[in-house]
Amino acid sequence: MRYITPITIFALVVVLLIPAFGQSDNLPIVVVRVDDCMASWTYPHTSLDGKSPLRYARDSKIPITWGIIVDYANDGRGIPWQDIKDYLNYAGGEPASHSYHHTDCSSPEQAAQEIASSKQAIEQHLPGYSCTSFIEPGAWVGDACLDSFSKLDNPLGRAIRSVYNQSMAYVVSGIGYGNTYYRHGICSQIGFDNRYTTWTSSTIISTLNSIANSPGQVFIFQIHNVGEGHDPAIVISELVFKAFIDKLVELRSAQKIRIFSFSDVYGNTIGSANPEQKINLVPDADFEGGSPLSQNPFGLWISQGRTAVASAGGVDNSKYIELPDSNSALRTCGLALAPGRYEFSWYQKPEAGTTDSAGLTLNLTVEETGVKTYEVDSKRYTNTSAGQWERKSALLKVPDKIPTARAVFWPGSDNGYKIDNVSLVQAPLDPSVSPTQFTAIPNGSECDLSWDTPTNAEVSSVCIRSSTSTYPVTPSDEQALTVVPAQPGTHQQIAIPITWPQASTIYFSAFAMKANGNFSPPDIAKIAIDRTPPVISAISVMVQSTGTALVRWNCADPESGIIQCRYAVGSCSGGTDIIPWTTTTDSQEALTGLPTAKMFCVSVQAENQFGAVTTAASNMISAGGIEAAERQHDGAHVSISGSISAIFNDCYYLEDINRTRAIRVNGRPSGNEGDIITLTGAISTTASGEREILPD
Known part of the structure; x- marks a missing residue:
């Protein structure tokens, strides 16, 4: 193993972003989001005590995030503007944009045009209310569908982030979560309609009971329509809606949940860092909330x-x-x-x-x-x-x-x-107790490990363990890798020999050890083992003079990189009878001593960091130039270099670099007269007996 000189750490600042929940604000949060805001929300139902879904939720003071389609609110297909304003005045909540037109769109640029205009229209129709949240329409598909972090940087994603404080799309999935770290792209977490499951009153009550047993977490319900007369896939019945609203009211009154709008989640749940308060991020972690298996088919x-x-x-x-x-x-x-x-x-x-x-x-x-x-x-x-x-x-x-x-x-x-x-x-680490900034980097037959050693002078060594299934949690778990004498307060590095296992991942843990056997919580790192061999995309051979040639190749392995290449020359593909396998870190090589009286082949291998190798070969080549190529039988593949010497309508001539011989080439050239090229093709004979090359 190789030891690398330690570097003293003069300053180390650790910032922990942990949700701050006190005794009073540890209650789980429920967000109710309504998409489209169809006019049917204003239709009365007998099962809702003769009220409309809008009125029933309003009277229960449920602060809903209303995903408004501007066109729908304007032309009567949606809830009238005045009804939305009355709801917000009485029950709270927020107006959110669900686009201006909600039409099919696959262009990020086209979709981005609706971002600012929909916000402006909503705020004009609802004076006194700010529209700070955006909900992406499902009708936006392809590149206009924000389903990855990379798309948040396209024109649509940039427009949303510049205009709105927070947004929902299809980027961050997950039902329950303990904080609101990602402001843009979070999914609606519980699809409250029949696309996902057949909701009943008992299943929604069970789900909410489980949520109430999930302190410090946020759950987002997405609703489209209530009652009959809608697409049956995006609707819930009036009875299920009533059970949902009634249960929300019951749990809120019992101080078991809080109900926030989407924007209020970001304004009220994040405070100053509080490392002492560890929130369990698993919902209904002790299974006491409801019946999470038989009566909760959506599934916390x-x-x-x-x-x-x-x-x-x-x-x-x-x-x-x-x-x-x-x-x-x-x-x-x-x-x-x-x-x-x-x-x-x-x-x-x-x-x-x-x-x-x-x-x-x-x-x-x-x-x-x-x-x-x-x-x-x-x-x-x-x-x-x-x-x-x-x-x-x-x-x-x-x-x-x-x-x-x-x-x-x-x-x-x-x-x-x-x-x-x-x-x-x-579980953040204390840098005075544990190794931190731990990294593991593959380097061929070695693995480069580095870490910041704790400042505690009692730390005598750093123990590193590895596994192919999980991070070791104690210094006796899994496989021993190395123990390094500690130099407290420094950045230490070591390169250790390693045989990469036949596994997809190798996991590393670094423990600070004291002389009495006590050990710290470990810092962890992993390496994904790439067994996919590199790609060799092209091999070109330029014959420079009799018996010499320059061979070039292109290879790549974007996952793990190329550690070395090898080349060989033989009388057949993969042959090594002329030049044996020779290692290089370059992508070209000058070859000498090549046979001039027969054809040969250049083979190239590329190897990645984990020993995965790919092999490719050139066509048969003549280092003897045109004269050697002409001696081959019809149909034989040859590769020769030369200068374009004359161009005709149906052919051109390729002249030896030493200007002693030329051969006819069928077709038009890719270059101009005087250009030096390398040509690969099959030897043939014309009707008049002239030897020619039929290019590949």
């Missing part, structure tokens, strides 16, 4: 197989989850998280009468649209003693703009397991 928790909720016998003789066999599974909903280091933990207990040898398996992922990486990859956790609840934990690091975490448990083999008290909390 999602079940598979014979998974069930037991009413008693958990860690505190409470409810818990039963996973009776390997066909049963329990999944969290998507959890939208701010960047940072987190600890995921749970309690597990083997079912009576089952073996614990195969363990309880966990997958834990973080993802953004189209991108998913594993923080825990099918790691099996076993109990140290039978018949006891034991706490297990795993670590994860959420990168910026990859915000959604998901976890799934299932028993190995036919073991049965019980699960209780699942937790996900932010």
Whole structure:
């Protein structure tokens, strides 16, 4: 291993962005968002005590975020402007733009034209109210559909961010989340219509009970229409709507939830940093809120197989989850998280009468649209003693703009397991206690590791462990990698030899160790192992004079980079009888001593950081120039270099670089007379007996 000189740290500033919730504002938040604001919201229903949905929610003082389509409010298809204003005056809430026209659109530039005009129109019709939120229409598709962070930087995304304080689109997914880190692009988290599930009064009540048991989190409901006469996919019944509103009122009155508009979420839930207050970001984490499996099909928790909720016998003789066999599974909903280091933990207990040898398996992922990486990859956790609840934990690091975490448990083999008290909390490190700024970078047959060593003089060494399934959580977990003498208060680096495992990811943990055996929480890093070989897109050979040539190639591996290339020359593709495999870090090579009396082939290999190799070969080439090419049989492939010497309507002539011989080439050239080119094609003979090349 190679030690690299430490660098002294003169200053270290750590800023922790953690939601600040006191005793009074720890209540979960519900946001009710209404899209389109159709005029049918003003139609009375018998099941709503003869009131319209608009009036029923108004009288219950539910502060709704109204996604207004300007055209609809203007022409009678939507709720009249005066009714919206009356609602806001009495019940609170906010007017939000849902575009001006809500027409099909795939052009970001065209869609961007509606951004400012819709805001201006809404504020003109609703004087005294600011329109600070935008809800993207589902009719905007293709490049106009904001479904990734990269699209937030296109003309539409930039227009929204410049005009509105916050927006909803399809970027940040997840049902429950503990803060509002991402101001733009968050999805509506609970689709409250029949596209997702057939909602009933009992399922919405169960869902809200589970939400009420999720302190410090925010949940967004999306509604389109209430009652019959609408697209059945985007409607809920009047009875379900009544149960929803009544339950919101009940939970608010009992001080179990708060109801905010979308803009108020950003104005009221984030305060000063409070590292001592750790909010559990798993909704209904102890399963006490409702019946999250059988009566909650949308799923704050999602079940598979014979998974069930037991009413008693958990860690505190409470409810818990039963996973009776390997066909049963329990999944969290998507959890939208701010960047940072987190600890995921749970309690597990083997079912009576089952073996614990195969363990309880966990997958834990973080993802953004189209991108998913594993923080825990099918790691099996076993109990140290039978018949006891034991706490297990795993670590994860959420990168910026990859915000959604998901976890799934299932028993190995036919073991049965019980699960209780699942937790996900932010776990920032103290730089005076733990290594920080830990990185792991592949470098061929070595791995370069670096970190900031804690300033505590009692730290005697830094222990680094690795795994192919999860970040080690103690200095005895998984595989020992290295132990480095600590130099407190410095930036340390080391390069260690490594054989890259046959796995998709390798996980590293760096622990600060004291002489008495005590250790710190680890900093963590991972490397995605790229087994996809590089791409060699082109090999060109320029014969410069008899027996010499310049070979060039283009290769790329955008995922992990090229560490080295090799070339060889032989009498066939892949052959090495003329020049054996020779390593280079360049993308070209001057070849000498090539045979002039026969054809040869140049082969090239490119290798990435993890040993994945690809091989490509040139066509057969003549270093003897035109004379050697003319000796080949009809149909043989040749590659020669020369100067364009004469151009005719149906052919041209290529002259040897030494100007001693020329050959006819069928067709028109790609260059001009006098240009030096390398030509590849098949040797042929014309009807008059003249040798010619038929270019590829």
